[in-house]
Amino acid sequence: MTIHVAIVGAYGSAGTAVADELVDHPDVRLTLIDDGDPGGGLCILRGCMPSKEVLSAGAHRFQARDDHRLEGTPTVDLEAVVETKERHVTNFAEHRRAAVHEWAERDDVDLLRETARFVAPGTLAVGDRRLDPDYVVIATGSSPFVPDLPGIGDVDVATSADVLDATDLPDSGVVMGFGYVGLELVPYLAAAGEMDLTVIEHDARPLDEADPAFGDALLELYREAYDVRVVTEAYEEVVEPLADGGVRLVVQYADGTEEAIEAEQLYAFTGRKPALDGLGLDAAGLEPDQGWVADTMQATDDERVFVVGDANGKEPILHVAKEQGARAAENLLAHDAGDPLVPYDNVHHHVVFSGLGVYPYARVGHSEASAEAAGIDVVSVRRQASDDGVFATKDVPEGLASLVVDATDGTVLGYQGLHYHADVMAKTMQVIVELGLDVREVPDRSYHPTTPEILDGLFREAAAAVRERNR
Numbered sequence: 001m002t003i004h005v006a007i008v009g010a011y012g013s014a015g016t017a018v019a020d021e022l023v024d025h026p027d028v029r030l031t032l033i034d035d036g037d038p039g040g041g042l043c044i045l046r047g048c049m050p051s052k053e054v055l056s057a058g059a060h061r062f063q064a065r066d067d068h069r070l071e072g073t074p075t076v077d078l079e080a081v082v083e084t085k086e087r088h089v090t091n092f093a094e095h096r097r098a099a100v101h102e103w104a105e106r107d108d109v110d111l112l113r114e115t116a117r118f119v120a121p122g123t124l125a126v127g128d129r130r131l132d133p134d135y136v137v138i139a140t141g142s143s144p145f146v147p148d149l150p151g152i153g154d155v156d157v158a159t160s161a162d163v164l165d166a167t168d169l170p171d172s173g174v175v176m177g178f179g180y181v182g183l184e185l186v187p188y189l190a191a192a193g194e195m196d197l198t199v200i201e202h203d204a205r206p207l208d209e210a211d212p213a214f215g216d217a218l219l220e221l222y223r224e225a226y227d228v229r230v231v232t233e234a235y236e237e238v239v240e241p242l243a244d245g246g247v248r249l250v251v252q253y254a255d256g257t258e259e260a261i262e263a264e265q266l267y268a269f270t271g272r273k274p275a276l277d278g279l280g281l282d283a284a285g286l287e288p289d290q291g292w293v294a295d296t297m298q299a300t301d302d303e304r305v306f307v308v309g310d311a312n313g314k315e316p317i318l319h320v321a322k323e324q325g326a327r328a329a330e331n332l333l334a335h336d337a338g339d340p341l342v343p344y345d346n347v348h349h350h351v352v353f354s355g356l357g358v359y360p361y362a363r364v365g366h367s368e369a370s371a372e373a374a375g376i377d378v379v380s381v382r383r384q385a386s387d388d389g390v391f392a393t394k395d396v397p398e399g400l401a402s403l404v405v406d407a408t409d410g411t412v413l414g415y416q417g418l419h420y421h422a423d424v425m426a427k428t429m430q431v432i433v434e435l436g437l438d439v440r441e442v443p444d445r446s447y448h449p450t451t452p453e454i455l456d457g458l459f460r461e462a463a464a465a466v467r468e469r470n471r
Ligand SMILES: Cc1cc2nc3c(=O)[nH]c(=O)nc-3n(C[C@H](O)[C@H](O)[C@H](O)COP(=O)(O)OP(=O)(O)OC[C@H]3O[C@@H](n4cnc5c(N)ncnc54)[C@H](O)[C@@H]3O)c2cc1C
Pocket: 008, 009, 010, 011, 012, 013, 014, 015, 033, 034, 035, 036, 037, 039, 040, 041, 042, 043, 044, 046, 047, 048, 049, 051, 114, 115, 116, 117, 139, 140, 141, 142, 160, 181, 275, 278, 279, 308, 309, 310, 311, 316, 317, 318, 319, 321
């Protein structure tokens, strides 16, 4: 019997992953739905790719400015940055659409380039059609979240999408939100726009997922190397427009004092929310509250609805969107066959392109804090980038790395790096952590002089500590 699956958000990364898994199945009929104009998904159009593209221009300027052996500081031509980014993004999006359109040429695949909404449980309205598929996959992504701060409606608020398209930047800005989008775009505004920036950080340091030494190092780096003012343990109270067109943001500090910060532009890098408005979840009998999507990716109130990617608000990053999509497709087939469903779980694997990608932060597996919270007996070792001469020779001497290893059997449980090439090393460490290798058996000889020598140092120190503990 044919299983009819409707995927809402078919141009996105999660939706494409679902379709890719099901399209060759002989018993599946697909209806792919997407209202994107032109379509291509967030990662390609306004997320991962365009942000890394603009960051690279800022990185070149930052590195040239910071290198005392070079003379003069290049300026960033924002028109050229945006034009080049648009060219690349347009090309990537065309490829994504072409792949979806190729599927749609098959007899058992339809593509509807319209907005979908539920009109009853399990029933979708798409334009003037009604669909009653066996399964619906919601893969509608996310949109910027802007906090409901008093006065926010009276001022112009720029989000990440505005920054990626900016061919002209003001002289000053005040920034709310210092999660990964803020950590990536703040140094870009400072370097490419040569802006004076003040960032409001609610906690004592950024990088909640990291052990405190990494957040502290990042704070120092941003203040000293990137010339950004970051105020910590500060909360936004109210914002108001200035007569000359700028904004005044009043913040309160943990000690109760207040400060009024004035700037030309307010930026909100305050996270994202699942794009569920207008989807008619009420009519579907679905309530998108905490826990509304199970780890099997099914809506808890309707086992024939699967919710994947940013839309479920669980872990809004690209590889997770894709893996959730693939798992939802497998689970949907299992559900139809009456087989047990498999929950989606993963090993922590995040990269933040902080410091314009010159000083990225990466975490794979456990941090010291998460290992401790899990009650695991670990040895933990740490190294400064300045301990390895290679970082100085490449003029990127800042940062640190750490390794967390099971004290009893030597299994490598986690790596964190805030240093040059930490993003690249995340892959090596993913293999080591996910294969559960014993640190005493991991080769510790990189080509000399290359930046993975920092990993070799960690392996050696951790292996010695494990041997010592087990003598
Ligand atoms: C500035 C920025 C930088 C980022 N950088 C990174 C990074 O470096 N690495 C990383 O891993 N992640 C990054 N991300 C996150 C990543 O982009 C997202 O997690 C990922 O793209 C989400 O994919 P998705 O498939 O869930 O949603 P999307 O790609 O947004 O797909 C949703 C699709 O649904 C369609 N749609 C929505 N509603 C309807 C409807 N009612 N009817 C029909 N169609 C509909 C939309 O048109 C869209 O095509 C970044 C995000 C931002 C904002």
